[in-house]
Amino acid sequence: MITIKFIQPDGSEKLVSAMNGRSLMEAAQGAGVVGIVAECGGSAACATCHVVLPQEVFDRLGAPEEHEEDMLDFADAPRQTCSRLSCQVRVTPDMDGIIVRVPTA
């Protein structure tokens, strides 16, 4: 089991069990992480699953696709260096124990 700690917009923490190969958004949404609305269900159409990853995880993933880049540029919470749409991030075993932040809009 891969456990990921989400820091919600109000600063509270939520430990979430994530499945290998699923998206980070699915893990967060299933656990009801505050701030991960995921209206479009993973189509990268709404940017309501915006998260900030740890630098080393962000670097390991490689650059987002152009569509995601563009959505992030105008996300409701201002984009940060390690911002991603969590629906486009696939959970891998090496993510066990990472801390992911949900930014404040």
Added chain:
Amino acid sequence: MKQIVIIGAGQAGLSCAAKLRADGFEGEITLIGNEKDAPYQRPPLSKAYLLGNLDAERLLLRPLTWYDQHQVDLRTGVAVATIDRAGKAVTLSDGKSLSYDALVLATGAEARPLPEDLLGGRSGVHTIRDRSDIEMMRPELDAAQSVLVIGGGYIGLEMAAVARGLGLGVNVVEAAPALLGRVACRETAAAIAELHEERGVRLHIGQGVTELTGETQVTGARLADGTEISADVVIVGIGAAPRTALAEAAGLDIANGILVDATGRTSDPAIYAAGDCACYRLPDGDLRLESVGNAIDTGEVVAGSILESGAGYTPKPWFWSDQFDLKLQIAGRAQPGDMIVVRISTIGARSHWYYRDGVLAAIDALNSPRAYQVGRKLILDGLTPDPGAIADPHRPIKDIFNETRAALFAR
């Protein structure tokens, strides 16, 4: 407030239940759904799920354990038979009855069927709304060579794109003079028509179906101009109607849906409505939206109203559709007669900006996420960019966004 009963275990019903718990409600919540599934996402049904790229479990909005953890009494496969407003109780199809202090109607909408005289009891004709609709259709689609889609709206066009992707011959019939007639401008409709034709979908626009062919199993259709189309499967996407029967039988006020005020309350102060079934009476007119975003928003509005902690409803209409490699994103509410400004970003990427009385009212963005995001934000803030700047592809969208916002603060 001890017992809250929510009728309808879809996106709106779940959103309401989740918000009630998130905001500290500690009483009983019962969530009743007539489908056998726990609340699930519908949009992928006509996309990834139909293609087999997503299994049923991944459609679920919450894992089944969530309901126990949050003490939400989820009852699936059960319908509500009647509402007893005087006794504040509902009777279920399994004979049980439940008392409520507050009742939420989140009954959704149902696909409009073909008129019975056209259908004539033939098999092979499908509407798409529930997961079970896909399950029923899938084996027929697997064996089919060709599909006829009746209705050139979003569901129909998404189904057409998926069927083409499966290698089937696809015809789309739309009785109105353009695709997406009720919701999109000519420019958007034309771009989507071009995309479908490029991919080999045969479009018949402005043509009604006069009859279906085949004795017991559908074999095709005849159109008003005499064209005959053969098809192994017919998919009907001619809109949806709000499910109001239960509310109507209970004597609640009905408009284009179950009528509610800006707090989500019906004509009975103990009963609320949310999602596709609810018609909000707002200062500038009645509004009923069918979308995921609106189901989530109104579910939360109702939760806030029940707990007397909410701020009421501010509509934030937005919508998306995936067809072939087109990602269409829409914000705001278009109306016939709006002035359209076209912005061409790159090849295949364009956006259509709807101005009404000089004010930005809506945007359709085709493979243009930046334009979509900017348009959406400006509409929410009540700001209007200069149409000349929008039409100029050499003006970066970010500059237009910043200038429009700066102009507000300079006022």
